[in-house]
Amino acid sequence: MVGSTLLLALSPLLFGVEADVPVTFRLLLAGDSVAERLEKARQQPQLQGGMDRGPGRIGREHRKVVEAEHASLEVELGKRGLRGITHTHTVLNSVVVHAPESRLEELRQIPGVRAVERVQRFQRALTSSVPYVTAPEVWRIDPPAGGYTGRGVRLGIIDSGIDYTHADFGGSGNPADFTLNDPTYIEPGTFPTTKVVGGIDLAGDDYDPAVLGSDVPVPDEDPLDPSEAGHGSHVAGIASGLGVLVGGATFNGLYDASVYGHSFLIGPGVAPEADLYAIKIFGRTGGTDLVVEGLDWAADPNGDGDTSDHLDVVNLSLGVAFGKQDGTTGDQAAVKRLATLGCVVVIAAGNEGNTHYIMASPGVAPEAITVANIYAPGLTFDSIHVTEPGPISGDYLALEAGFTPQLSAVGPVEAGVVGAVPLDACAALPDNAADIAGKIALCDRGGCYFSDKVRALQHAGAVGVIVVNNVAGPPIGMSGTGDTSDITIPAIMISQADGEVLKGQLAAGLVVRLGGGQAGPPPDL
Template sequence: MKHLLFDPIILLILLCIGNNGIWARLEKSFVSNTYLVEFEPKTNVSLYLASLDIQHRIRHEFGQMNAISLSFNNSQDASLFFDQTRSKVKRTWPVTSVARPNAQTLKVGKSEIPGLFDHYHNTGVMKIREELGMTGKGIKVGIIDTGVDYTHPALGGCFGSGCRVAYGMDFVGNDYNGDSEPNPSSDPRDCNGHGTHVAGIIGANDKEHQFTGVAPDVTFGAYRVFGCDGSSADDVIMKAMEQAYEDGMDVINLSLGDIGWPDSPSSVLADILTTKGMIVVAAAGNEGNKGIFEVGAPSLGKNVISVASTDNMKALAHPIQFGDNIIGYATSSGNPFAIGEAEMVSVSDTFLTENDACAPITNINLFGKVALIGRGGCYFSEKVLNVQAAGAIGVVVYNNEPGLVTPSLNNDPMIHIECAGITKEHGELLFLHTKDTPEEIYRFSDEDISFPIDTAGTISSFSSWGLAPDLSIKPDVSAPGGQIFSTFPMDRGSYATLSGTSMASPHVAGIVALLQQAKGGSRSINVSDLRAKLISSSLPFNIYNTSAFESVARQGSGLIDAYRALRLSTKVTPQQIQLGDLTHTGTNNEYTFTIHNNGRMAADYTITHRASGTAQGYKMDGSHIPMKRPNLLLGHRVEAIIESISPEKLSIPINGVSNVTVRIRPPENYADMPPSIYSGYFVITKENDPFDTLHVPYAGLTSTLGDLPVLYINQSMPEVLVDRIVGPYSPALIRAQLIHSSPLVLITALDAETDNPVGIIPGGYWPFVGRHDTHNINDALMMTWKGDIAATPEQAMATQSGSSSMAVDLGVNHRKLFRAVDHPPPFDGDDDHNNNYENISDTATMEYHSRSVPYVGKRLPRGIYKLKVMALHAFGDYENMADYDTWISPNIPIG
């Protein structure tokens, strides 16, 4: 524990932090005293709530699940509510903030538009439209996003009956930011741009500029869940999902999400809606620089189609001309350089120099010139400030990995020169030219030009890594999402190029519309059949510049292909094989899938195998610190061992089915590897029919997930910062980091003399938390403590402001929780104690093992205490203390 000196400034900081101050931006994730509550099936929610004399406000009522979201004036009202409703409540979640979609933006003009859509050929869109005439006509597609600028000519120009955007609602209003009160209206017009861009990818139809979306004749529903700035809340998003279902949407697109779990509330509702016939497509996430296990909810839903991103074939960019060469560049503002022309000088004498321009520049004349520098070693702003101080009038940053870089300067007021980003390959070309042809003038034109993308058809660097936290396979498929040109609000240029899985997801939603039209329209394909078609027909692609398949944890089943999906006459179930980890495997490492021949005649099939790159998720040093960018390992020793495929050849009659059993073992040297995801595909080839080649992806972990350290414990983490004595006006600061996702992080107060627990601290109950960046001390669970304890886990969740959430079973999980708080098992075997765990009264104490445990936000008596931080391992038992990582603080005085 670190002690702060008595300092008025520090005390002011402490008070600000305790009152949603300077760290609130880093902490905020839950909506205070607000819950989403799912009741038991036979409960009449309206009548039941009317019978309770408890102050509350219903935010949303849900018709497709027996649930409501409601808020309370304070945690005492929340505690009273949950005490009285315990027998009626099935699950509860704290309402979680969801960040506004974050996509990398490059605004451009409308020149050379027709040449930007080669990816329509690669995903089968052009073929299904040209050969079969499918355009999505008659299919309703809901867009749950920032709204849609329906005044855009490519999107119909109007809103309401008879318009392309025929359905929709604004659930929040312009000023809503996630914390403020929503101000709903009937007008879903976009004031941000993201939703308009998504709509264009799905179904724009601009005949003047020859730009069409994937399904240019669909009917849109626009459901606005974000204001012009800020975040939203998961109950708002869920209400929009239900409204889309009730409006008859055949498919909805969710280009949004946050750290989540398959049982996050939005994922649960998404699964419910898919069973009722509406297809749900969602972005996998843009956390490619955070390593494995980073796919977000709601795309983690079992039946939701989770979409990863590949880079486009071509993109519009601003050109740099030199000699006989023209290359493209991007700026964070989207605007071209105003420089016109200037000399360019490389800051370093070596290409890809480490820490290029990270220190003051004193050995080179940059006055009136554009500086060429490499990415890496420090923040973009540091580099730009250094070259600016040396006299440069602009800077071009080349990438240190494949793909185009768009430097972000975060509106730094100290920077007044222009900054552009280019690819690594173009950086080398520029670097050599500056050395070979010094003093040449480089021209920066404002005319946008179409450029081929070097990384076309491979995974986008920003696309999140799977697997899901329960080791199920996510993402499911991939689609173009890097450098995608589409519609933008009319008052912001009308068109723009954006990058993100937010752009890949609507591509798939548009394909779903084409398939639904081809099969008769209006929810004509059930979710099981649709997932089977899309997953099985997708084509795995290679790691950039190699002949090896990209990991299943990154690309899912591969690049989506609408034409192949439509032509499939064979179905395979299940579509994916979840191998689990070393302790959660199939019996004898055997797994079975079933091949269904839905063709017009008997068919012969051959089953073969292709391995993918193995994703090394952790470092080799044994510290189990997750790698931001996993290494992709290639070679026989790191691939799965396929001991048998039985049978390898088979004949199946018309409408017949046959089982195939495969035996899959971890790689040969798995014991010498850090935790890694190994994966691959079983290839089902139908004789004489190239369109009936199916891929069945599999993936597993080379170690036992539950054995991986969860709580980051070193000299500085966890930490408790205390100013002498903890109290209501001098709170302690608590910070902890996870190096692996955890089903439960629990922080309790202990009596320092006896080490007996006295209760959960407010903010000390964190169900299902994603892991943190251990290199960033601000990426952590952070909370303040004033020397009190919460009444229930619900109160503890409401008090904190960070993390994602999962449902809490109000019976069994509470019983397990209080066992976890207490001394380690074994218990005495007397199940009568269970009544004490479940029967929490509204008195001041709860009897357990003949001892008194204060609760209900009660201040602890003056004395010496400790804090105990516990993080449950994946697949861990709530009741088994051995399944937790535990850290106990030094003594903390409470006055």
């Protein structure tokens, strides 16, 4: 504790912060948030005017009190040449400002401010497998209302938005409908839909808190997931996608024992009949400082102070490693208060592997249900062997694709390695197809389906494919989309870190052997 106090007292330059560069601070106000006021009314009815007035009325009245506090604070901020960037009222009574580190003490002295904290920046995280968690088993349970498919549950995805035009969410699936959709406002008849029934964009597509000039959110009503992002749609699909059949049509049930008798391009999510709410807190790229704002919206979607309309469940596939479980940070306090209102808060633990104390915040909050990434039983990792150049020769952890010929059957493949151009290999044919012919092609994960990448590189003449993961952590399993019987070359994935090593040697005559290496169980996560 002494060491932590000492570090906080040292120059901000230790943390890479220049004294005159604006920092994102959250001002915690002295008055109760709406959720705190409701909790006190429940615990001490004789002191709080009594719950007999009803929580809805108490919440609506106190919302006006909090809004008045914020108005007074804005006056004080204006005197100092500052303004509030975002405001939260329900789970946390707070206002976010941008100010230089040198003005921290001045912010603490503003009337009505009880504490100031630097806003924690969060990054996206994701991994899941619907059949492995045996979700279909609970679909088959037969209570009076049918199986547990999420029917009647209001599920918020606090992320980069949701592509509600996608067939997995009951949309047309026509790319033109997505391309022509203006994400800054809601065109008549586009949103909400029967599946994505509500939501909000709290960020704006250009928002990136790490980029000066893009660090102020520009909210709007349309939570469409940008094409450059896709993370929120991916998460929403795993949580509650309807499923997409071969041919592109939305699967509309039944979600029962017969479900996997159908041929899917995209399988159904864990709770396919839940109602989705898209709470967009990320822009196209970068992290976010808007987690508390997303939780606040979920606690009171219409912002009237009556929290009876809070969502049933929210999912946050995001975090920052080495979270500290002390209950003092605004994001953990917000998780606690949202959970107290009756919302189940599900948060990622992180994808950083088996490292002591690395569990991510805000998932460290005791009230959160926190989920770590895992590998299914029986999954076996392989390795690739770099033979040239000498300085990096050796074995590297790898995982074969599930849709390509297995190296155990076709034998090892050894060849020079060429990076695809463009590196995502999402074009029908790479720009450097002539260079790839007869070589092992290296490409990045992301941008299109794994099977599309491998197929394009096969058409260019590649004898094998190395896919580099685009997030930290071990390689993941790669599945194909649609009919992949035409793919005849092997493909493996390696970690992002190992990929950077290999990319750095592409011009030095990199030669790799796929297969024949050391096989073993997944890393211990």
